[in-house]
Amino acid sequence: MNQENTSSEWTLIGKTEDLIRELETRGLKELEFDKKKVVLTYHDGAFGALNNKCNHMGGPLSRGRLKKGCIECPWHYWEFNHKTGESISGSAEPLSSNPGAVPTFPLKIENGQLYISIPGETKRVQAVYNSGIMNLSREPKREAGKIRVLGISTTAMDKNHPRFSTSEELLNSALKTAAENLDVETKLIKLSDLNFRHCEGFYSKSEKACTWPCSITKMDPTDEMSQIYEGMVHWADVVIVSSPIRWGNASSLYYKMAERLNSVQNQITLKDRVLIQNKVVGMIITGGQDNVQSVAGQMLNFFGELGFMAPPFPYVGHSLGWSSEAMEYNMDYVRDSEYLHTQSYELIERTVELSKKLIQAQD
Structure with missing residues (x-):
């Protein structure tokens, strides 16, 4: 799904009620903004938007599944908090104390519409491996x-x-x-x-x-x-x-x-x-x-x-x-x-x- 910018900062995604209904059925939704792919989620009353590329090997998170507020990558089962992007330590591979995080995007709701800030994307934090x-x-x-x-x-x-x-x-x-x-x-x-x-x-x-x-x-x-x-x-x-x-x-x-x-x-x-x-x-x-x-x-x-x-x-x-x-x-x-x-x-x-x-x- 491609979206067009309505301003330099915020981009309209759609009506919140429609998105909630869709996400409660599908779990994950892939969006694309100027070739930037995003995975949108809704869990426990809150939306989340993450960069669609997994921290591990770049797997497409939107093709995974939502589990108790975490997105599980379909490739190697790494899990990321759907709002913060933080990896669950040891969720798939033995990691060090720094499991890393996938970039997130700010979201806001105005007049029943959900908006995303692509320029507000956070930095990716790569995981640190144990040598083993x-x-x-x-x-x-x-x-x-x-x-x-x-x-x-x-x-x-x-x-x-x-x-x-x-x-x-x-x-x-x-x-x-x-x-x-x-x-x-x-x-x-x-x-x-x-x-x-x-x-x-x-x-x-x-x-x-x-x-x-x-x-x-x-x-x-x-x-x-x-x-x-x-x-x-x-x-x-x-x-x-x-x-x-x-x-x-x-x-x-x-x-x-x-x-x-x-x-x-x-x-x-x-x-x-x-x-x-x-x-x-x-x-x-x-x-x-x-x-x-x-x-x-x-x-x-x-x-x-x-x-x-x-x-x-x-x-x-x-x-x-x-x-x-x-x-x-x-x-x-x-x-x-x-x-x-x-x-x-x-x-x-x-x-x-x-x-x-x-x-x-x-x-």
């Missing part, structure tokens, strides 16, 4: 030292009742052998050990709403996806991902992790910033069912979009096939297979060799 999780936002820079190999097991299982996983067995064995023979540092992360939330689709609201570090990680200090971000973006030179085959696809935990990695890929879209550079990926894929090549193809495509490179023969696969699902036998076969253990170790050898070449090329 924001350390992830540092520029990726490889530290000197040995090649670092991160293994990520995506097998889903009950923490209290762990079971044997063929893909995790091969990954763990290969990491141990690599640490003994290749002069590398290794680390294993089991997704089943981590407490992390599903992607909540901030990108679907706006590409700018999908942030780095991930919005969920910033909002929820208990979210342990930060271990994957730290390991993959900042620590590792090589990442080896293991997955079982579930109905012809990678595991559900793999896809849960992959969706949360959209915050890494989206930096390329938004800022032409590639967080993953000169890093190598490999895969270990096993299952009672076939479809190893399809799972590997999806993984290679996904990690390639993040910025990873792959060596020749970038994955190890094992499957008994659709008509041979003797799972007890399969576990024994993988556990005792010198061939599969050797192939998994040699996969790490290939990824480490490529990593060395990439690092040398940067020196």
